[in-house]
Amino acid sequence: MVDVEKEMMKEIMADYHSGDPRKVASAKEQILNKAQRLITFMIKKYFPTYIPRYYDELYQECMVALYDAIPKFNPERATLSTYLTKPLHRAMSAYIHSLTNRSNSYYGKQMDDVRHAS
Numbered sequence: 512m513v514d515v516e517k518e519m520m521k522e523i524m525a526d527y528h529s530g531d532p533r534k535v536a537s538a539k540e541q542i543l544n545k546a547q548r549l550i551t552f553m554i555k556k557y558f559p560t561y562i563p564r565y566y567d568e569l570y571q572e573c574m575v576a577l578y579d580a581i582p583k584f585n586p587e588r589a590t591l592s593t594y595l596t597k598p599l600h601r602a603m604s605a606y607i608h609s610l611t612n613r614s615n616s617y618y619g620k621q622m623d624d625v626r627h628a629s
Contacts, residue, residue, distance in 0.1 A: 520586035527581065539581065542591065546577055549592050553599055558607060565610070569603050576602035 527538035550573040554562065558569060580598045584591065612623070 516590070517586055520591060524584060524586055539578075542581055542584075543574075543577070545591055546595060549595060550574075550577070550599060553596070554603065557600060558603060561607065561610075565606075569606060572602045572606045573599045 523538045523541050526534040527542075529535065550570060553573070554566060554569050558565075561569060576598045577595065580595060584594050588594075
């Protein structure tokens with residue numbers, strides 16, 4: 512089963528890198544369809560208290576991270592869900608930091624350190 516999935520992802524990524532606009536669009540759509548469940552799962556797992564009010568925004572942040580991560584994905588090295596876990600979590604964390612600290616994650620961490628020190 513894993514080999515079938517791996518071969519299918521190899522074909523999708525070959526289409527993505529082919530340069531043909533129709534194949535690229537089709538490959539993006541296939542990757543998006545595969546990643547939708549992962550995105551929803553991660554939002555529910557890591558940020559359940561933000562779902563009622565910020566689900567759509569978290570989902571959109573994940574979509575941006577997904578589109579940034581697609582070109583670098585190599586199905587030889589990892590599965591799609593394994594590869595996307597860190598970029599998606601990073602994007603959601605940055606969004607939550609910007610909400611709670613009204614700043615980006617770097618300055619948000621520094622502000623948290625100052626609060627804890629005082």
